[in-house]
Amino acid sequence: MKKWALLGVMAVFVAVPVVLWAGTLWQGMPALAYLYATGRLLALVGFISVFFQFVLSAKIKWIERNIGLDKLFGIHKTSGLIGLTFILIHPIPLTLTDLLAGRIPSITLPKLVGASSLLIFVIGASSAVLYSKLRLKYETWKAIHTANYVALPLGFVHSLVLGSDLSRGSLRTFWFILAFLYLAVLAHKLWRRIQIRRHPFQVAAVIQETHDTWTLEFAGKPVAYKPGQFLIVQLIRDGRVSEPHPFTLSSSPTRKGLAISVKSVGDFTSTIRHTKTADRAYIDAPYGAFSFLCRDAPDLLFIAGGIGITPFMSMLRYMADSKLERRVVLVWGNKSERDIAFRAELEAIEAEMPSLRVLHVMSSQPDWPGERGYVDAEKLSRALDGLQDPQVFLCGPPVMMEVVLRTLRGLGIPKKRIHYERFSLR
Ligand SMILES: Cc1cc2nc3c(=O)[nH]c(=O)nc-3n(C[C@H](O)[C@H](O)[C@H](O)COP(=O)(O)OP(=O)(O)OC[C@H]3O[C@@H](n4cnc5c(N)ncnc54)[C@H](O)[C@@H]3O)c2cc1C
Structure with a gap:
């Protein structure tokens, strides 16, 4: 609707x-x-x-x-x-x-x-x-x-x-x-x-991505979803069912199974690393409208902060698998390079997709050879260079989202071309 x-x-x-x-x-x-x-x-x-x-x-x-x-x-x-x-x-x-x-x-x-x-x-x-x-x-x-x-x-x-x-x-x-x-x-x-509850999923793999981020892969009945959408999961571990938690699907619908990539921030997420392949999960999916497939535009600007990369990983995997020719710039802000998840895969996609440009921005690593500081107007102007009326997608920590939203408006991007996903449902 x-x-x-x-x-x-x-x-x-x-x-x-x-x-x-x-x-x-x-x-x-x-x-x-x-x-x-x-x-x-x-x-x-x-x-x-x-x-x-x-x-x-x-x-x-x-x-x-x-x-x-x-x-x-x-x-x-x-x-x-x-x-x-x-x-x-x-x-x-x-x-x-x-x-x-x-x-x-x-x-x-x-x-x-x-x-x-x-x-x-x-x-x-x-x-x-x-x-x-x-x-x-x-x-x-x-x-x-x-x-x-x-x-x-x-x-x-x-x-x-x-x-x-x-x-x-x-x-x-x-x-x-x-x-x-x-x-x-x-x-x-x-x-x-x-x-x-009738169709629980099986945890198929538990993969460490960075010092604080883990990916869980699930096997179960197929789910039709768009890249960038999210699920609500309850993990069943040691016979106990967790509270339902929302996570973006970092997997792509072009591949088998579902995957989420979770940053350890609190009570539940800090236990993700202890999940075992024998564990199961109740999954309610898909939800959300944060997908480039919901918008009609050849050029795309993706702006991620930290774990806000997950919907973009899903979309980029989808584009690479489907051989979609879109001009895409991904601006990804992290504290330091140890926070960069999926680094090798992202580089492989970039090599495969000449229309993709990835700009890493590090806020707390003075010796980073690329962009340093926060995602600001200057960096965004550079990212926008060469893109024609792009649809802009933004996902990151609340403070970053607020600042970037204001900056994008200041750069003259109309509201209707800016889409964002908050990692909060309250
Ligand atoms: C649409 C959406 C997509 C998300 N995608 C990702 C993702 O891809 N990767 C990732 O690492 N995180 C993602 N999150 C955030 C993730 O849901 C929270 O970090 C996680 O639920 C925190 O739980 P906690 O008990 O570890 O932390 P807590 O310290 O208990 O909570 C931290 C904050 O997370 C939120 N939260 C806590 N419990 C719940 C819950 N049961 N349901 C909903 N929100 C809750 C609250 O705002 C709370 O203030 C997403 C959130 C939303 C809404």
């Missing part, structure tokens, strides 16, 4: 209750009724935005295919915060209406149910926003976020019992359609989990 199509569907879902709500207003309505209607509208729109969070985060492939999971999660974050704000403030006009009409608002069970739902959403959203500040572990954040699956049904019950717009008519039917879709999303998640 294209991003504009998704946003269009979301807009229609929001427009339905707004139109039906507008139909309940009448000319000459007293000010208090307007205040009350405002509260109802905030609740309706807020609930639908929150409902969409479940659809957007359910990893439904036909929705994410052309958008990419990280961008989809970006929409999830923004629309979730907007929806939550609406829901948070909707009691204000409703309570004010009661007070101004001389009624003392009572505390009832449906109101408590709504408050519990709201509390869970607020805790979930706060943990996402304050993730870095609170130094939360990813697993802790995920557990908190998963509680939202309980919050939505609670909100649904609350709105159905208390929402005057939902007591009968088209809006009530619409609400039940939302409930049905929610159950369909849950069923889809369960079905995918069962499918993945």
Whole structure:
């Protein structure tokens, strides 16, 4: 699905209750009724935005295919915060209406149910926003976020019992359609989990690439994917199943099996080196839209930082195997040459593909004979030299991505020709 199509569907879902709500207003309505209607509208729109969070985060492939999971999660974050704000403030006009009409608002069970739902959403959203500040572990954040699956049904019950717009008519039917879709999303998640568990992959090889990067090769049922896409893997080692982790496929679809190349950065990745060929894995793939095959352009500029090389390795392997004649420049920033993975293979591809130019940039190796320092405007201008309206692909550490994105815009590359993959799904 294209991003504009998704946003269009979301807009229609929001427009339905707004139109039906507008139909309940009448000319000459007293000010208090307007205040009350405002509260109802905030609740309706807020609930639908929150409902969409479940659809957007359910990893439904036909929705994410052309958008990419990280961008989809970006929409999830923004629309979730907007929806939550609406829901948070909707009691204000409703309570004010009661007070101004001389009624003392009572505390009832449906109101408590709504408050519990709201509390869970607020805790979930706060943990996402304050993730870095609170130094939360990813697993802790995920557990908190998963509680939202309980919050939505609670909100649904609350709105159905208390929402005057939902007591009968088209809006009530619409609400039940939302409930049905929610159950369909849950069923889809369960079905995918069962499918993945039915066909575990075998670890076929464990290869050390550098001092901190290891490649795992997997054998199993064939997976159709584009070079540059990623998978979500759970390793089964010593009878224990790990948390699911996303990794770009460094392998190419032109070759047999799947491979990921993992840099040791934390609890899980530092254990990759201990994986054995007897181990197995549950693999959910493919995801993402970070592939030159999704863009139509003869010239390409690839910019990688550190382990951000993996999608480019996949794409270059694919190009070399398919004998594709594209003008490609790869700019790859590392600290020092000991961080360069796949060096021999990359040189072999460069020798085979005269249309490929590889520029290594070392930030902490004063005696490096090539480019030194960071990937900056000067180096990028040199890389762009000779490329005609290239599509630019960028993948690296967050700080580098931010700086390079700004630099590329400064160099006059239009936004629509810059594509990036963040190694973060929050
Ligand atoms: C689309 C995508 C592609 C990626 N491709 C690669 C790759 O090719 N090679 C590579 O080395 N790394 C890749 N990563 C990053 C990799 O997923 C994380 O480094 C890894 O999950 C960290 O786990 P940890 O427990 O070792 O580290 P931690 O120290 O626990 O986490 C470090 C950071 O990694 C992220 N993270 C941790 N656990 C998870 C999880 N279960 N699911 C999602 N994110 C998590 C969080 O942002 C966390 O802050 C990719 C990430 C994404 C989103």
